[in-house]
Amino acid sequence: MAQAVMKKQRGQSSAMGHYVAERLAIAVVTLFLILFILFMLLSLMPGSPFNNEEKLSPDQIAALRAHYGLDKPVLERFFLYVWNMLHGDFGVSYNIQTNMPIARMVGPRIVTTLGIGFAAGVVGAIAGFLLGVLAALKQRSGWDTAATIIAVLGVSLPSFVFALGLSYFVGFKLGWFPILFSASDPIRSAVLPVIALSMFPLASVERYTRSEIVSILDSDFMLLAKSKGLPGGLLITHHVIRNTLISVLTVFVPMLVSLMSGSLVMEKLFSIPGLGSLYITAIQSNDYNVVLAISFIYSVIFILSMLLVDILYVVVDPRIRIAGGSD
Amino acid sequence: MDAHNSSTRERILKMRDVRISFNTANGVVHAVRGVNLDVYRGETVAIVGESGSGKSVTVKQVMGIRSHNEVIEGGSAEFIYTDEKGERRIVDLISLSDGEMTKLKGNHIAMVFQDPLTSLDPTMTIERQLAEGITYHQHLVGKALHERCVELLDLVGITDVEARLKSYPHQLSGGMRQRVVIAIALSCNPELLICDEPTTALDVTIQARILELILEIQRKTHVAVIFITHNLGVVAKVADYVNVMYAGKIVEAGTSEDIFFDPRHPYTWGLLSSMPSVLSKTEARLYTIKGNPPNMLNEIVGDAFAPRNPFALEIDFEKEPPCFDVNNHHWAATWLLDGRAPKIEMPEQLRVRIAQLKGSEDIGYE
DSSP, X not given: OHHHHHHHHHHXXXXXXXXXXXXXXXXXXXXXXXXXXXXXXXXXXXXXXXXXXXXXXXXXXXXXXXXXXXXXXXXXXXXXXXXXXXXXXXXXXXXXXXXXXXXXXXXXXXXXXXXXXXXXXXXXXXXXXXXXXXXXXXXXXXXXXXXXXXXXXXXXXXXHHHHHHHIIIIIIISOOSOSSOOTTSHHHHHHHHHHHHHHHHHHHHHHHHHHXXXXXXXXXXXXXXXXXXXXXXXXXXXXXXXXXXXXXXXXHHHHHHHHHTOOHHHHHHTTOOOHHHHHHHHHHTTOHHHHXXXXXXXXXXXXXXXXXXXXXXXXXXXXXXXXXXXX | OOTTOGGGOOEEEEEEEXXXXXXXXXXXXEEEEEEEEEEETTOEEEEEOOTTSSHHHHHHXXXXXXXTTEEEXXXXXXXXXXXXXXXXXXXXXXXXXXXXXXXXXXXXXXXXXXXXXXXXXXXXXXXXXXXXXXXXXXXXXHHHHHHHHHHHHHHTXXXXXXXXXXXXXGGSOHHHXXXXXXXXXXXXXXXXXXXXXXXXXXXXXXXXXXXXXXXXXXXXXXXXXXXXXXXXXXXXXXXXXXXXXXXXXEEEEEEHHHHHHSOOSHHHHHHHHTSOOTTOTTOSSOOOOOSOOOOTTSOOOSOTTGGGOTTXXXXXXXXXXXXXXXXXXXEXXXXXXXXXXXXXXXXXXXXXXXXXXXHSSSOOOO
């Protein structure tokens, strides 16, 4: 009998591997399609990627187009792009920093933006979760009221208000952290933008966690767990946390994705060299390769996050576990 | 049945004049208005009543399950048990602190809930849910713990135990889950088991099996059982003693035979008459008790059942009836039993039916 169980578990884990592989394959196909559509749409955009095109003669323009390979048919250009991309070459910038390889141009910005966004998400999620737990367990207390006020402020005030407030009080008056981001001191100078950005996820996660825990505390299975005579702490760690995580995950991950795609406002206020501002500039100036690369990165982040959520779900919620050899 | 030979019986629970109300937005609801209840080792006591009669609230006091707007107006619930050191102890469950209550809950007093489909934590394996209480109360770990879990699932009639222990609740059927809930309740060998409508959410064939299981476990472990239900068929199957509850009070109490064959309270008459039976083919319509239970927000004057009682006397509307003893194990709170009351017998239809029931082996239901 024990052997049968072992077999069943092995069956389940291999089903899991199969599931992940399948999802990855679908992700690759999706990304390819996204890239194709982006490429086609960009080739339809009006305007030209070259600065001061009106001052150039038709011959010069033709020479530039030939130089960058823009004179070739669009499909050919697409496959060439994919081929180069697979070899780590994302092309060069046409006008923002002329002839600068995209990888060198976008690379450091990705690290900054993802880093700040991810940190803000994690800080917001952890703080929001803890506040939510506190508010739910001490319902109708001062803690609960305080948490509610924080949540309302966090959701309703735009992040630049927090950013300006933090810059002024913590950065300028107290002088604890630098007001502007600097690549030479990325950790300390990222503290203020991370806190400002984390207010929204903090507030959302807090509200969600609280309402989720309140309904779990009211559930039949909590009544049974209480009737086992377990002390409060065990009830929370064994029964409440995991069940809450399942639903919090659903709201949190999409939020994390949007945080990681960079906030233009934050980048301007803290002068962060991030993806957001580069993206806007690139779109305005028809710097195709930059737009393409950043759009593609966003898609990758989004699809990977969704994949991650699905896998986390399976880990956290046994009901979603793939029925491998289940009876 | 010599269960009512009180000299040999060991009392486990003695509830006296328990009164509970709830503060609601509409006012104070007097849900339980002075309940007395005795439970003896190895016996099953049923509490029967309609929804809202206060039966659940009454037993939840025993488990220390209280809602935040609940007010205990008075009464006591003495629980007599043998502690870990083998000493006999008496505690009042009503005045016990939450901390002291956690030591009794799941350990000496356990409860089986109504809906097995939602009673188990969906994110935990059966073994972990079963083991939790045992680890906490009896400090069993490792192999001994696992063996105890296996033993418990065996006790509640689950086969393929090793696989089931590793299952999650959603992988089991409703009947199976209720067996697991019962196993959890029994995990620390409680003296008192409370079953709050444990079969209501199950289909009829499974109901019967779960009832038999509870009876069988009682025979094996001599646990005392309080059985809450609104289903008289279930009561007939399981109960040694029956308490009929109406509007927050017990209106009639006695052995199963007393209640089913010699009912005295008009409300009990009504309940029995409205019970569908395979023997009652001749009856065209099923009897129903007219009207609705009283609004517990209002103060009740006289007998709470009087407005619905076709046999009500004038005094029923003025003064609450005391308990009249029918014999030493059967009493009812109705003025009809007063010596001065006119001679009113139970309705003819019911008399015929009881005669039929007495003739048949089973108290026919379903």
